[in-house]
Amino acid sequence: CETLPRQCLTLSLCDHASKPLAHLPLQLARRVLEPEPGLGQPIQETLTKVRTNAAGRCACLLPEGRYTVSNDDANTPITEPFEHEFTLVKESSDAERTLRIVVQRTRFLVAVTLHTKGGEPVPGCPFTVSLGSSQSSKEVIVSGLTSEDGVACMELREGIFQLRFLPAAASDIALASLDETCCTLGVNDSGDVSPAAVEVGIRAAEVTIFFVDPAGEPAENCCCRIEPRETLVAEPLRLDSGSTAAARVSLAYFEQYTLRISPEDTREYQPQILQFSVHAPVLTVVVRRSLFG
Numbered sequence: 001c002e003t004l005p006r007q008c009l010t011l012s013l014c015d016h017a018s019k020p021l022a023h024l025p026l027q028l029a030r031r032v033l034e035p036e037p038g039l040g041q042p043i044q045e046t047l048t049k050v051r052t053n054a055a056g057r058c059a060c061l062l063p064e065g066r067y068t069v070s071n072d073d074a075n076t077p078i079t080e081p082f083e084h085e086f087t088l089v090k091e092s093s094d095a096e097r098t099l100r101i102v103v104q105r106t107r108f109l110v111a112v113t114l115h116t117k118g119g120e121p122v123p124g125c126p127f128t129v130s131l132g133s134s135q136s137s138k139e140v141i142v143s144g145l146t147s148e149d150g151v152a153c154m155e156l157r158e159g160i161f162q163l164r165f166l167p168a169a170a171s172d173i174a175l176a177s178l179d180e181t182c183c184t185l186g187v188n189d190s191g192d193v194s195p196a197a198v199e200v201g202i203r204a205a206e207v208t209i210f211f212v213d214p215a216g217e218p219a220e221n222c223c224c225r226i227e228p229r230e231t232l233v234a235e236p237l238r239l240d241s242g243s244t245a246a247a248r249v250s251l252a253y254f255e256q257y258t259l260r261i262s263p264e265d266t267r268e269y270q271p272q273i274l275q276f277s278v279h280a281p282v283l284t285v286v287v288r289r290s291l292f293g
Contacts, residue, residue: 010098015105017141017190020056027072039127064090078107108191120254121150126169161185202252210284211241224264229256243260
């Protein structure tokens with residue numbers, strides 16, 4: 001047992017890879033009566049239940065005595081069951097002491113980013129995780145949606161899994177343009193994951209671009225060029241809004257594009273460079289008329 005001669009005690013818990021055990025439920029029990037030799041286990045009194053913070057720490061103010069700290073996470077355990085004994089004695093100093101406890105983690109927080117070829121994150125995409133190394137595995141153990149940053153977060157044990165991104169399962173026209181993607185996911189005994197990022201294929205879709213001036217009036221006969229941030233086509237796409245102030249073009253959802261208006265394209269509108277990404281089948285751009293058009 002460790003002797004900590006302070007009543008102000010901070011418990012600091014980390015796993016075997018020295019990563020903090022955040023939000024871990026703990027139970028503190030104080031030994032209040034020692035049995036006679038050979039007469040069984042000591043009687044213990046449960047004092048309190050506490051939980052570590054995001055840094056894997058929790059502060060306690062305890063009376064002197066002999067304690068046992070254990071995990072109180074029977075429903076969704078992220079560590080092996082453990083008990084750690086220590087003795088706390090009263091001293092004149094009020095300085096705080098820290099007790100560091102290292103335990104074996106059994107479940108890890110895993111994060112995998114879903115992105116397009118151009119590196120753009122894909123938010124709101126349904127995903128599932130199943131056991132085993134075979135892509136035919138159907139035993140789903142985790143499901144969810146990617147975050148605003150395109151990250152699929154899950155808690156997994158060490159092992160091999162199948163991670164599937166299922167954009168068609170979402171009621172979103174932009175996600176419907178993405179391909180279903182499956183990969184073999186590996187989690188080692190330190191919680192490291194491979195791969196940490198997955199690229200999803202995109203099918204181009206028809207997008208209508210409406211051109212308006214700053215006053216909201218239709219901008220007819222506006223000629224421009226559209227280029228993807230990543231080279232997906234050999235040449236820039238040339239557009240003309242014509243008499244309807246609109247143009248249809250095939251673009252990839254989620255990707256970043258640059259719309260350029262140059263003097264070589266038109267003299268009726270000022271030169272401009274606009275950055276945009278596609279998230280809907282209809283897009284409106286605001287262009288400025290030239291005073292000398």
